[in-house]
Amino acid sequence: MEVFDVNRPDRTDRRRRGKSEPLDAQNAARAVLSGRVRAQAKSGDGPVQIARLYKLAKGSAVKARTQAINKLKAVLVGAGANLREELARLNNSELFRTCARLADDSKDDGDGEEAVLRATRVTLCLLARRIGRLTEQIQDLESRLARLVERQAPQLLTVVGIGPDTAVTLLITMGDNPERLGSEASFAALCGVSPVERSSGSRQYRRLNRGGDRQANTALHRIVQTRLRFDPRTQDYYERRIKESKTRREIVRCLKRYVAREVFHLIRPTSSHPPS
Template identity: 45%
Template structure:
């Protein structure tokens, strides 16, 4: 009878870049078994996967930048039923003592996966929320460009020659854009007045074009956000913008966040101890996803102004001696709990309200 040896258990790590990924494999004790570089192509991802399994049974793969450089590789590894965890890049202190190279970073990622220090499950990037994220990038870029164009338009109006400047003074922003759009410059652009007319009209055209683009993308974002998180949008004070950001933060697989406390920490809304001596207090967290934290802050501000229940809570906590900053921290933590349950109920297909 032939005795079959059990398959060796190994752990892997990947240091990701734009054009290449460097992979490394270690045993359960963190001892190096091998490392190799692969191109960031479909064939390269498959070759990396086949190379990993030659070492034995891959328990966990630690990948850096799973939301950017390592997104494609993470999708391939997850499709192969490998457990992938997000690994943070080594800090400056570690790099100062151990040096910096692709193999060093890859082995560090593998050892983080082997020790259990890296446990964060990456986003799946395969559903409606990923589509929502991409449209939000396009909309944010258009808004930034429009704001820049408006500032330039106002600046040119201030420095425009008389009487052109006088004809554009005292107008609202919308009226100013429309008035500049209807300007008819002459053919002689060596004249400062005609050049100013031409520049103002070009900026007004750009602003109107960007406004149409923003409106079009916003309409599609509203549809995607309502489809991806109907219970989230139904919460008091949650609009399309804040709901979209919170959906993107949680990802297409919000079950990766095991508890509502984990989601609060991800959003930077978990209380951070700030006690010393006889002082026992907590402070606002400065970590986590700052855009998600901003979304929670905006929801809290809206509720403090318009929600009777929240207004009563703020009055009660103010009488107890809490500062406005501490009250907002408490509200953001409560809102994070509400958002988490809304996200998980939507993902699980349940409509039972949370307690």
């Protein structure tokens, strides 16, 4: 059975006919039967789905670790002067290791400055240990993702500017069935890097595409920024386009489109039969 992605119904038709589950089903069926819907849904039964789950867990761990770090430093700001001065000159790694050793097994009875200091040390210790556990989880997930990319798409890692994390993001956008994308233009539109006409009168102009998968768009942007710093070919292209009175934004848009074309042909399997 073939599954298609259907966009939301036309707003004018929805205002005219109303909204309900049967009406939405009828509109979706009409869209498929008329041929207006040709986008095949991504499958979720392969290594890319595994990568998506790992990346989801990693993103959650990174967010939780950032929150824990912010909380630890906020507690440190209000700590006692002696403790604050003791930890002030340490970098983040040393700070977390030191705070993790601030455990205090004494009872919490009593009040006053000593009790507040004891509670501060316990809080710093718990937050530092939480940061350590989350860091271990992140490193484990990163190693799993790197092994998965090396096994499924090692050709991506040979491209300038693409690392394991960026490769995983692009693989997730393509899905386990990249053959559903008929051309590089469809992949560019999916990543939000296809040029959108914005011409008026005699002025011919194309603007950035604000649609598509924004995480894939961000991955392509990171690749372009890396190449602008380290890749001689990209730097030569940038200088040539600057002399043609192009703005940096326009040049970056063109480079993102070129990278999308390169990634598409690296990931999508080439058909052995010529198109009819």
